[in-house]
Amino acid sequence: MAPEERPAALDELSAKVAVCERCQLCKNRTQAVFGVGSATAPVVFVGEGPGADEDRLGEPFVGAAGQLLNAMLGAAGFQREEIYIANVVKCRPPGNRNPLPEEMALCQGYLYQQLEIIRPQMIFALGKFAIQSLLGHTGAIAKVRGRIHHWRGTPVAASYHPAFFLRAPTRKREGWEDLLRLRAHMRT
Numbered sequence: 001m002a003p004e005e006r007p008a009a010l011d012e013l014s015a016k017v018a019v020c021e022r023c024q025l026c027k028n029r030t031q032a033v034f035g036v037g038s039a040t041a042p043v044v045f046v047g048e049g050p051g052a053d054e055d056r057l058g059e060p061f062v063g064a065a066g067q068l069l070n071a072m073l074g075a076a077g078f079q080r081e082e083i084y085i086a087n088v089v090k091c092r093p094p095g096n097r098n099p100l101p102e103e104m105a106l107c108q109g110y111l112y113q114q115l116e117i118i119r120p121q122m123i124f125a126l127g128k129f130a131i132q133s134l135l136g137h138t139g140a141i142a143k144v145r146g147r148i149h150h151w152r153g154t155p156v157a158a159s160y161h162p163a164f165f166l167r168a169p170t171r172k173r174e175g176w177e178d179l180l181r182l183r184a185h186m187r188t
């Protein structure tokens with residue numbers, strides 16, 4: 001798809017997601033949280049699903065984990081406006097529980113369509129649910145980080161979810177290394 005056609009394609013998809021009733025998560029949402037950023041972003045960051053702040057504001061990663069993500073992105077030289085951020089599930093799981101396998105299965109087609117429209121140079125998977133959805137890997141994150149994988153031909157790097165670093169601040173270094181590796185890979 002030509003770059004100039006991508007914003008309209010994302011808008012069209014976003015309108016479908018806004019009224020989606022494929023799974024039970026639609027019942028408790030304030031709104032679906034589609035994604036944010038540039039339709040021609042060189043890199044797409046993929047998280048798990050909206051939390052309370054995202055459900056209220058309609059944008060991914062605007063709560064505490066988002067603040068940390070923003071700080072890490074900024075320090076690695078990524079501006080939030082020039083990248084794209086999306087989640088595996090678009091509606092908030094009640095009480096911030098993990099998304100269920102059937103909710104992920106019913107929703108991940110929307111993420112895949114976002115990625116097909118944007119066609120980024122790189123995808124960065126944040127946490128176990130993004131890793132599972134994009135790479136089919138259900139084991140330890142330590143086994144997939146530090147290497148480049150592929151989703152439908154697009155290179156994927158994987159790391160821990162920013163919420164993990166809020167719980168385990170001493171592990172931030174690993175996330176930082178993963179982001180710098182992503183940066184270096186994008187320059188090559």
Ligand code: URA
Pocket residue numbers: 047048049050051054059060061062063065066087
């Ligand atoms: N955690 C996520 O995985 N995504 C968000 O949008 C917010 C918190």
